[in-house]
Amino acid sequence: MSQPPLLLTVGEIARRLDTKVHRIEYIIRSRHIEATGWAGHARVFSEANFDHIASELKRIDEERSATHSQLSTRKEVTR
Template sequence: MSQPPLLLTVGEIARRLDTKVHRIEYVIRSRRIEATGWAGHARVFSEANFDHIASELIRMDADRHPSTRSNG
């Protein structure tokens, strides 16, 4: 039997990425990432959304600290 899709709240995404909730909120808002659905009053996001948010945080951090990039 297949597992139901994993749905994550903003707080859970922040916990998994070890960052603050306001950074996750900023990425969601600025990149116009749509919630997959709602669980009560909480927005929930798919694993694909999680991957997108994680990659945007990495990109933002690289833009903020260009000296940490590799010179490949």
């Protein structure tokens, strides 16, 4: 017998990705990620949604790191 699909709340996604809920909410809102369904009043997301959210979070963090690195380099050059 197959297992039912895993459905995750925003809080569970944040916990699994070790980040704050507001960052997950931002990605869901800005990338127009649709919830798979509802569990009571909570939106739930599929594993595919989780993978999409995780990749977007990684991309944001990489861009932030690259920008921070560029700013640090500029400060050193101007000294």
